[in-house]
Amino acid sequence: xxxxxxxxxxxxxxxxxxxxxxxxxxxxxxxxxxxxxxxxxxxxxxxxxxxxxxxxxxxxxxxxxxxxxxxxxxxxxxxxxxxxxxxxxxxxxxxxxxxxxxxxxxxxxxxxxxxxxxxxxxxxxxxxxxxxxxxxxxxxxxxxxxxxxxxxxxxxxxxxxxxxxxxxxxxxxxxxxxxxxxxxxxxxxxxxxxxxxxxxxxxxxxxxxxxxxxxxxxxxxxxxxxxxxxxxxxxxxxxxxxxxxxxxxxxxxxxxxxxxxxxxxxxxxxxxxxxxxxxxxxxxxxxxxxxxxxxx
Numbered sequence: 315x316x317x318x319x320x321x322x323x324x325x326x327x328x329x330x331x332x333x334x335x336x337x338x339x340x341x342x343x344x345x346x347x348x349x350x351x352x353x354x355x356x357x358x359x360x361x362x363x364x365x366x367x368x369x370x371x372x373x374x375x376x377x378x379x380x381x382x383x384x385x386x387x388x389x390x391x392x393x394x395x396x397x398x399x400x401x402x403x404x405x406x407x408x409x410x411x412x413x414x415x416x417x418x419x420x421x422x423x424x425x426x427x428x429x430x431x432x433x434x435x436x437x438x439x440x441x442x443x444x445x446x447x448x449x450x451x452x453x454x455x456x457x458x459x460x461x462x463x464x465x466x467x468x469x470x471x472x473x474x475x476x477x478x479x480x481x482x483x484x485x486x487x488x489x490x491x492x493x494x495x496x497x498x499x500x501x502x503x504x505x506x507x508x509x510x511x512x513x514x515x516x517x518x519x520x521x522x523x524x525x526x527x528x529x530x531x532x533x534x535x536x537x538x539x540x541x542x543x544x545x546x547x548x549x550x551x552x553x554x555x556x557x558x559x560x561x562x563x564x565x566x567x568x569x570x571x572x573x574x575x576x577x578x579x580x581x582x583x584x585x586x587x588x589x590x591x592x593x594x595x596x597x598x599x600x601x602x603x604x605x606x607x608x609x610x
Contacts, residue, residue, distance in 0.1 A: 325388035332407035343440035350384040352433035359394040363405035416488040421445040425483035428492030432461030479554035493552035494525035496560040506534040518565040539579040540604040578604040
């Protein structure tokens, strides 16, 4: 019979291949962090991410399997954190791919918005090491309290409770936003160091609990911002991080396929053009390649 250590090691390799991981230390982080410590007491409710997506679209009713053995948690499955609020721990394969896009390095300073109960925050902390720092932010005060307790062994991690709108993460090498937004916030772009990486889901809100779009990687380099798609995404909407005026523009950009051609984020003053995927006062999502003239 496989031990918990065996299961974590096998799971980390499963996630490695599911997400095509390349960040040094990331596979080892998935093998080391005890997922069960971030999920509350058993029995745990596990389900497939595919069923979760179909349930959010109203196509099927979500069902979970109750398990008591922590070894059952080491698969590429979602685990419910609060069924009444439809909150789960996320699919490891998807989260791993997005964390991999952050290109974390030892000593980096990372910000995790929407940290939940802290499992993936711990993964980030393992990768950046004791010389790095991770700031977590969670809107739900109960989850924030759980994350703070779950991460208490990490001296390099600080967890805050509150809304992401207006929160200052401080200078950051990497920012991971784990909720759907209509546009990158100015403070995220400004707080990125060169060459900082922002991984953020740009989505349209399809219903009150889920939005669809693309997980996007934005890289700051000498004051200019390149952008590219990481993967499709279905995720909780980000509340105050969404601009109602931009919702129809985001829906149009997704349906037309223009968002898939995103190349840069422009912060210079310019009139709307055919190359503007989503033009706003804060930032313009553009099909134009990154250039220093399009920076702040």
